[in-house]
Amino acid sequence: MNNKLKKDFYKRNVLLAAKDLLGKIFVYNDLNLEVKLSAKIVEVEAYDGEIDQAAHTFNGKTERNKIMFEEGGFLYIYFTYGIHFCANIVTGKKDHGTAVLLRAMEPISGLEVFGKRRFNKKELSEKEIINFLNGPAKICQAFNIDRKQNGTDLTKGEIYLLYAPKIPTNKVVKTTRIGIKKSTELPWRFYIKDNQYISKK
DNA sequence: ATCAAGATTACCT
DNA sequence: GGTAATCTTGATA
Numbered sequence: 001m002n003n004k005l006k007k008d009f010y011k012r013n014v015l016l017a018a019k020d021l022l023g024k025i026f027v028y029n030d031l032n033l034e035v036k037l038s039a040k041i042v043e044v045e046a047y048d049g050e051i052d053q054a055a056h057t058f059n060g061k062t063e064r065n066k067i068m069f070e071e072g073g074f075l076y077i078y079f080t081y082g083i084h085f086c087a088n089i090v091t092g093k094k095d096h097g098t099a100v101l102l103r104a105m106e107p108i109s110g111l112e113v114f115g116k117r118r119f120n121k122k123e124l125s126e127k128e129i130i131n132f133l134n135g136p137a138k139i140c141q142a143f144n145i146d147r148k149q150n151g152t153d154l155t156k157g158e159i160y161l162l163y164a165p166k167i168p169t170n171k172v173v174k175t176t177r178i179g180i181k182k183s184t185e186l187p188w189r190f191y192i193k194d195n196q197y198i199s200k201k
Numbered sequence: 202a203t204c205a206a207g208a209t210t211a212c213c214t
Numbered sequence: 215g216g217t218a219a220t221c222t223t224g225a226t227a
Contacts, residue, residue, distance in 0.1 A: 179208055206223090211217100
């Protein structure tokens with residue numbers, strides 16, 4: 001049985017896709033590792049260059065953001081603050097510069113790998129496990145995602161998402177986004193209510 | 202050619 | 215709460 005999310009999931013409007021991404025399972029099948037790394041998406045933010053000044057695509061296509069203008073179903077990875085990478089799921093139709101930032105996840109498998117990469121140890125306290133993936137750059141550090149994964153096709157076998165039932169609307173919290181200076185009024189951050197793995201209240 | 206900003210994190214008081 | 219770390223990108227201050 002194959003419950004991998006298909007192209008049609010990603011081709012939808014960015015806000016619909018963002019809300020629906022909550023609860024889905026992010027999987028990295030890195031053939032260099034003995035285990036598949038996986039985690040449940042618990043917090044996301046939507047970015048839409050048409051109307052959103054905080055989106056990297058607001059001023060049009062550039063070398064960095066061009067993957068966001070492709071059809072949904074690719075990874076967009078960017079480097080920021082001289083240190084960190086952040087991962088996005090490209091959504092929507094071709095030539096629409098939209099994507100969903102992955103802000104926090106709940107670890108499922110590959111805990112020892114996450115522990116080694118995040119804190120250089122395999123003995124894990126509950127507090128450290130909560131800290132594995134509760135921020136966009138932490139996710140990339142734990143999954144070892146950087147430039148080389150930019151543009152990855154999520155309908156192939158290396159990195160993909162698994163279906164999970166949609167989180168009911170009354171369990172989804174909608175707020176303004178974090179860490180941006182423009183378009184701060186847009187309520188485009190979504191997270192699973194009462195989940196302890198989100199980045200910030 | 203130059204420069205300021207940046208979808209963050211970890212560590213300090 | 216405050217801020218250093220660190221460097222690519224995209225606009226041209």
